[in-house]
Amino acid sequence: MIKNSRYWKSIRDFLSINDSRSYALVLAALASFLTPFVGSSITIALPEMASQLSMNTFLLGWIPTAYLLVLTVLLVPLGRLSDIYGRKNIFRMGIILFTISSFLAGFSPTGEVVLVLRIIQGIGSAMIFANVNAIVVSVFPVMERGKALGIAITGAYIGLFLGPVLGGILTENLGWRSIFFFNVPLGILTVYAVSKLKEEWAEAAGEKFDIKGTLILAGCIIPLIIGLSQLPDLFGMILIMVGLIMGIIFYKFESAEPSPLFDLKLFKNRAFSFNSLATLISYTAGYPIIFLLSLYLQYALGFNPQSAGLILAVQSLFIAFFASYAGRLSDEKNPRTIAGVGMVLIALGTLFLSLITQETSIWVIVILLALIGVGFALFGTPNTNMVISSVKKEYYGVASASISTMRVMGQIMGMAMALLIMNLYIGTANIGPTNMDSFISSVKVSFILFAVMCAVALLFTWKGGSSLNLDKSD
Structure with a gap:
């Protein structure tokens, strides 16, 4: 106390x-x-x-x-x-x-x-x-x-x-x-x-802004985002291929640009690259959790939208409550440790969610959402701290933008993966009693996949944190 x-x-x-x-x-x-x-x-x-x-x-x-x-x-x-x-x-x-x-x-x-x-x-x-x-x-x-x-x-x-x-x-x-x-x-x-x-x-200040690089990057991101939203249709796959090809062109162009939009040398910085990848993977695995549980609560357990929304709010509530505390801990202790513990909690909570059935108690769901919420709070702030603190001051803006980009791209990729798995199990049919078992199976498989991804994100966090040198006298 x-x-x-x-x-x-x-x-x-x-x-x-x-x-x-x-x-x-x-x-x-x-x-x-x-x-x-x-x-x-x-x-x-x-x-x-x-x-x-x-x-x-x-x-x-x-x-x-x-x-x-x-x-x-x-x-x-x-x-x-x-x-x-x-x-x-x-x-x-x-x-x-x-x-x-x-x-x-x-x-x-x-x-x-x-x-x-x-x-x-x-x-x-x-x-x-x-x-x-x-x-x-x-x-x-x-x-x-x-x-x-x-x-x-x-x-x-x-x-x-x-x-x-x-x-x-x-x-x-x-x-x-x-x-x-x-x-x-x-x-x-x-x-x-x-x-x-x-x-x-x-x-x-005084450096040139890379307009060509900006246009090439747009040509990479726009097809990727639209393509991911169209999976598993052939059109979606074609757009993703276009986006990947433009990504390769962007890499080649930026490597030769004297004043690049994004200095690719940043990725030679292990702390920046590994922690950025951890951000991408964590949001890919974590963002669809609420979407999947929203469907599960309403279709499998019979909750109305308002009740389901209040239950799902538990995760964000715990993140909001513990985020500032996690930030304080990352100032006093190694942020890699704090972020690593957070990712372990997310992985465990997601793995336990893969065991849900139509008979699962709602209190089990609430407890797991709280656990995942604490995990994201412990991971988010130290991870952001490590990414931005790993670069020189002249790259703070790019590093900050990179984190936000990783988060948004992770959200889109996670939703695309969840919808793809659901489509493989139940197709385009409406969720109902006739395909409830298939729907729950798709949710279970999604959570298992996301738990594995969290384990990979934990590895990147640990590797990236080991390369970080925070000078507390700065």
């Missing part, structure tokens, strides 16, 4: 710092909250949006997809632009763009207008995401970065947790437009916070 009191006192003291660090934490927490909140809350509002704006299924599907696509394509280029022209400048432009587009989206007369404004929102989000962690790392010394990053990650998971809950409440009582309006005051607060930062960080 005494230790716990000391911990909360240290957090209060930490937040009471009256300088750039306080404002950096405010903007990190708010910005980290906004982007996942708007993504998850809009999903809840899609049916009402379609009804009011007479949107067809194709257009409706592109409302979340276009946002995600723009975000993924622009993260690394905007991270590089931030290193050249200033992280504070790009972040400030991003939050202003995000806030204005949110405000205008609330007045959208048609679905097409919503789509255009979602694309603009995606551009703003990319400018935000590419810089949040980089600004935190730039402001705080090495010995305090974990705690600061933990608070930022807590904001992200609170947004993820509140998105479906608050989004449902807003949509039910005030309509779908209220979700966009909800972002506006938070965006204004974030603009105020960033204006209070005293410094600008542009360690790569």
Whole structure:
């Protein structure tokens, strides 16, 4: 109890710092909250949006997809632009763009207008995401970065947790437009916070921005994302092949570019490359858990959507509660150890989920979700700390953007894998009593695969952490 009191006192003291660090934490927490909140809350509002704006299924599907696509394509280029022209400048432009587009989206007369404004929102989000962690790392010394990053990650998971809950409440009582309006005051607060930062960080100032590399990277990522969403169709496989070929071209081009969009020499840094791969694999394995359990709870156990949502929120709640504590631990101890323990918990929780049946107690599900939530909290902050701290200051923006890109790509890959396995077991048929056994088998196989992937991520975390040299005097 005494230790716990000391911990909360240290957090209060930490937040009471009256300088750039306080404002950096405010903007990190708010910005980290906004982007996942708007993504998850809009999903809840899609049916009402379609009804009011007479949107067809194709257009409706592109409302979340276009946002995600723009975000993924622009993260690394905007991270590089931030290193050249200033992280504070790009972040400030991003939050202003995000806030204005949110405000205008609330007045959208048609679905097409919503789509255009979602694309603009995606551009703003990319400018935000590419810089949040980089600004935190730039402001705080090495010995305090974990705690600061933990608070930022807590904001992200609170947004993820509140998105479906608050989004449902807003949509039910005030309509779908209220979700966009909800972002506006938070965006204004974030603009105020960033204006209070005293410094600008542009360690790569004067270097050339690689426009050709940006276009080639877009030609790689766009086919990959769309292709993964189309599996197992032949068209999806063709797009993936196109994306992989463009990836090879990107590698060749960037290797010869004097001022590359992404300095491939970073991958010679074992700490950066291994921990980045651990991020990618962890999100590939972890993101579909909620999707699969949502179907399982509703189809196999008979829960209604609201009850299922509250049960699934347990994971995000535990992540939000333990993330800042994990950050503090990563400042005091080897972050590799903390991240490794977290990945072990995720792997165990996922493996135990592979044993579920129609008779499994709901309390078993809740306990395993809590275990996985603690695991992600222990893994996320130290992993982010290790990736960004492994590179020179002039690459903080690119490293921060790389983490976000790995996360988004991992989410897309994980969903594609889960849907592919489900398709192999039950095809395109609706889930029901006649194919319930096949559906549960597909869920079990998915969880076994994801548990194995977590074990691989643990190996990369351990290898990457062993190559990291954190100078606490920085």
